[in-house]
Amino acid sequence: MSSADAPPAGMAPRRSDRSPWNWLLVVPIVVPLIVPLYNKVEPTLFGWPTFYWLQLAFVVLGVLTTSIVYRMTRRSPGQQQAARDAIARGRTDRDGEGRP
Amino acid sequence: MNVVELTIVIAVFVLVTVLGFAASRWRRAESLMHLDEWGLGGRSFGTWVTWFLLGGDLYTAYTFVAVPALMFGAGAAGFFAVPYTVVIYPLVFLVVIRLWSVSHVRGFVTPADFVRSRFDSPTMALLVAITGIVATMPYIALQLVGIEAILKAMGVEGELPLIIAFVILAIYTYNSGLRAPALIAFVKDALIYLTIIVAVIVIPSKLGGWDAIFGAAEEKFSAGSGVILPATGQLGYATLALGSALALFLYPHSITGVLAASNRDVLKRNMSALPVYSLALGFIALLGFMAIAAGVTPIGTDGNTIVPVLFQQMFPSWFAGIAFAAIGVGALVPAAIMSIAAANLFTRNIYKEYLKKDATPRQEAQAAKIASLVVKLGAVAAILFLNPQFSIDLQLIGGVIILQTMPSVALGLYTRWLHRGGLIAGWVAGMAVALAMVYDIPKLNPDGTVARAHFGGSSYALSNFGLDTKVTVYAGLIALLVNLVVAVVVTAVLRAMNVADGVDGTAETDYTAEREDPSFRDLPDPLSDEPLAGPPPGSAAAPGR
Known part of the structure; x- marks a missing residue:
């Protein structure tokens, strides 16, 4: 299978998914759970009590923080290109090999 | 009976069925007869397909019907669905990519596969599999509750249409595995977004604006705390949101959706993009308040009919x-994915582990197909014989029990410190406490009288602990x-006694593996033991056996 035709020296490289940016993810986990923060009517926005519009705004907070963490922990363009090449190579190899 | 509505609903169902069958030909791999192909769509879904698939998987029909119904009946508390679906993505952002990587290196299809190999414990894997199947069944049944609500609103009597809808679903998931729900999810989302956008523009303008909508809700709940908690x-609000978020990605159907993604970046991008559905969910929840302002009365005693009735008005x-x-x-979409996921659990972790160890891939895929049919039939039976309200409570209880697999499935992705004996003991204790607690939760009528003494949901009163509070x-x-x-x-005790904790079938590098790595597996062959037992080349880890 795919592992059999790997180069002999080919073991998975050691990587780390640790990054200081990951701590940013704590914000959208904690903030929406602090109920007293938004459990009120005033100020209203377009007729919506705070309870409703602020919690919907947390959706945007979640999108922003996860996007930032994704961008900051992403591999460099060079690494990504190398990855795409490797995948394309792997695909043609496997197609040639034929499946059981 | 409303003929126009019924005609359109039938037309869309026919379209969906045609798509479902076409799906079996879409990006078809060489053989659908391998379990991986049937159950995980060949594991090759890009960012967009994954977004539709996971969105269709996580935000179900039940959500669209039951969340507004909850807002209609209970007010602000029903809005917990929004913080729940905000918290969940950052919570699992780092976890699901580790699961994706280790699964693709080792050929895992289910959470129980992972637990078996990581902790060298077929017993814990069996517990995870059984928990997953039991928690998923009422979830599938709930999807039927959604369909039942629209049928009632259209004036269709009896259970026959419901059974026909599910026979169609059963037939085409039998044919094309995960590809059918992925394609259908496109249709579903297009329709849902269209409906939401129109509803948010049209309904408030007809009702006199958002002020009038919140005003009506304020008036209805003025005896309590109005439109806030x-x-x-x-x-209760915060713990329900957090607990539900922790539980959602432990469900086998969520994991099936995650594993079908083509690489880690696809998943990370989706953790940022999926909350768009939560925005829609917020508006959907407010349909409950719109129904209050419009003076909607539910059909009979079925609160789930308020959204269909509102749309009709x-x-x-x-x-x-x-x-x-x-x-x-x-x-249909989540019901299909759920039955596929439950079937995978049965086939890999019960059938092949305990019933027929030498099953060929063909037999394995065949068993999965039959199991998926049985699961769906079980759901139909549940809806025919149980009160729909009871299936909603059962689903809440399902969330409580699936959460008990968290230590082995989620923490296991980070650490192997917990001993397999400790995990089993913890599961038993957690499950016992969970069942004892939900047994004690009564179902209350709107006027505060007790409708059913036991299994009435998942909110446990702290006064049961002797505290003088209503919290x-x-x-x-x-x-x-x-x-x-x-x-x-128990882990500390077992470690002190030097009890063997088995051999880890995974290596540290598995958890960060990328698609292009030599250890990555596209299509493990379920025929041999090799995918689950063999270490990748160069890995120091011994086979997990």
């Missing part, structure tokens, strides 16, 4: 038909706490 409801028949079709198709807390979190404490204590 009472002080005693805050802890506000929209011309043809558009109400489109909205109903959206809810109906929205039920409630999500039962699943307390049970999880007990589970973790027992797991840690």
Whole structure:
């Protein structure tokens, strides 16, 4: 299978998914759970009590923080290109090999 | 009976069925007869398909029907669905990519596969598999509750249409595995977004604006705390949101959707993009308040009918038909993925592990197909014989019990410190506490009288502990706490006694593996033991056996 035709020296490289940016993810986990923060009517926005519009705004907070963490922990363009090449190579190899 | 609505709903169902069958030909791999192909779509879904698939998987028809119904009946507390679906993505952002990587290196298809190999414990894997199947069944049944609500609103009597809808679903998931729901999810989302956008523009303008909508809700709940939570409801709200978020990605169907992604970046991008559905969910929840302002009365005693009835009052028949079709198709997608996931669990972790160890891939895929049919039949039976309200409570209880697999499935992705014996003891303790607590939760009528003494949901009153308070807390979190404490204590004891904890079938580098790595597996062959037992080349880890 795919592992059999790997180069002999080919073991998975050691990587780390640790990054200081990951701590940013704590914000959208904690903030929406602090109920007293938004459990009120005033100020209203377009007729919506705070309870409703602020919690919907947390959706945007979640999108922003996860996007930032994704961008900051992403591999460099060079690494990504190398990855795409490797995948394309792997695909043609496997197609040639034929499946059981 | 409303003929226009019914015609449109039937037309959309026919379209969806045609798509479902076409799906079996879409990006077809060489053989659908391998379990991986049938159950995981060949594991090759890009960012967009994954977004539709996971969105269709996580935001179900039940959500669209039950969340507004909850807002209609209970007010602000029903809005917990929004923080729940905000918290969940950052919570699992780092976890699901580790699961994706290790699964693709080792050829895992289910969470129980992972637990078996990581902790060298077929017993814990069996517990995870059984928990997953039991928790998924009422979830599938709930999708039927969504369909039932629209059928009632259209004036269709009896159970026959419901059975026909599910026979169609059963037939085409039998044929094309995960590809069918992925394609259908496109139709579902197009319809849902169309409905929501129109509803948010048209309904408030007909009702005199958002002020009038919130005003009507304020008036209805003025005896309580109006449109916000009472002080005693805050802890219950936050723990329910957190507990539900922790539980969602432990469900086998969520994991099936995650594993079908083509690489880690696809998943990370989706953790940022999926909350778009939560925005829609917020508006959907407010349909409950719109129904209050419009003076909607539910059909009979079924609160789930308020959204269909609201649509009938506000929209011309043809558009109400489109909205109903959206809810109906929205039920089919998750029901299909759930039955596939439950079937995978049965086949890999019960059938092949305990019943027929030498099953060929063909037999394995065949068993999965039959199991998926059985699971769906079980759901149909549940809906025919149980009160729909009871299936909603059962689903809440399902969330409480699936949470008990968290220590082995989620923490296991980070650490192997917990001993397999500790995990099993923790599961048993957590499950016992969970069941004891939900047994004690009564179902109350709107006027405060007890409708049913037991299994009435998942909000546990702290007064049961002897505290003089009306505060409630999500039962699943307390049970999880007990589970973790027992797991840690038993682990410490077993480690002190030097009890063997088996061999880790995974290596540290597996958890960060990328698609291009030599250890990555596209299509493990379920025929041999090799995918689960063999270490990748160069890995120091011994086979997990």
